[in-house]
Amino acid sequence: MNFQTAAAVWAAVVLYVAYLGERSGFGGWRFFIALGVAAALFAFEFFLAAPRLQDRFVKSLGNRGGMLAPLVPLFAVLIYCLSVTGNWTMMLAGSAYAVIPALLLASSSGKSPGTWEDYAAVVALWLPVWLEPPYRFLYHIFPYPPPLTHTFTILTALSTGVAAFVLIRRLPGVGYAAEWRRGFAWNFAFNFIAYAAIAIPIGLAIDFLTWHPALPHLRSVPLSGIGSFLLSAAGILLFTAWPEEFLFRGLLQNLLSKTLKSEWAGLIVASVIFGFAHIFHAPVPNWKYVFLATIAGIFYGRAWMKTGSLVPGVLIHALVDILWHVLFH
DSSP, X not given: OOHHHHHHHHHHHHHHHHHHHHHTTOOHHHHHHHHHHHHHXXXXXXXXXXXXXXXXXXXXXXXXXXXGTTHXXXXXXXXXXXXXXXXXXXXXXXXXXXHHHHHHHHTTTTSOSOOHHHHHXXXXXXXXXXXXXXXXXXXXXXXXXXXXXXXXXXXXHHHHHIIIIIIISOOTTOOOOOOOOTTHHHHHHHHHHHHHHHHHHHHHHTTSOOBOOOGGGGGGSOHHHHHHHHHHHHHHIIIIIHHHHIIIIIIIIHHHHHHHTOHHHHHHHHHHHHHHTTTTSSSSSOHHHHHHHHHHHHHHHHHHHHHSOSHHHHHHHHHHHHHHHHHBO
16 A cells, blocks of 8 residues: 555545544534544555565564654544543543553563563553443543544554554554565455355354355445445455554554564464454353354464465454444344
């Protein structure tokens, strides 16, 4: 991905969200400040996925300049809370979230990956998004507009993670680059087909999945419905698959592989953790989801392990989620 492609995708997403917000009755200064904050966070994490831009940005920051990176999510939280909600408690909580991973990793510079600070930073990124209320405080920072609460939360979490691990820690092997290289197509196809061949029969057998294809009804869906589906698919790709693969493969599996001195051990442990990350989905505890998500993590992680890139695993992850909604209940 080059600058022109990144800019076009970024502008299209932001303009379409602005259009949907206006159609949904949102407007005024609160909405446009909130949209501006979201657009800035999206630009930060998305443009850095362009390999050449990331390289130039890292070089321009130098060895010490990376400490400026957490100012992006920090200022986003401050501007949103001061201008949109006026909630000082959430502003302090969000500010702490934005800077704690960076502070933890600042002392790890030059050390081999796998320090306790590395794992503490991963936990600090993950828990405020994953835990059940009231401990999942990150969602409470961005209550307006309600349709963007989840998007705001993920953008803040991903931007904080990129600032901490890509720009400050400069963790090797994350694979945070939107690029397509030789062998990616084979890895994508193999891991997707292998997972589908395992997960679909098991999912149907344990009543986790119910065959209910929506494809026969697509002819009767109006254009607005198709547009909504495409927006949902883009949302799954950008705000579910990409951040989850960054956390569980680019960070966690990466660190575990180095700590355990085995790529396969890191893959298995990270996949089990990924599976347990789904335990709070209804009905709680959802052991069926844990089991199938663990298997999914093995194939997503294998794609990352074999390619050194998040991209094949992200595409597999997104396609699995999209087809799940299209073909099954």
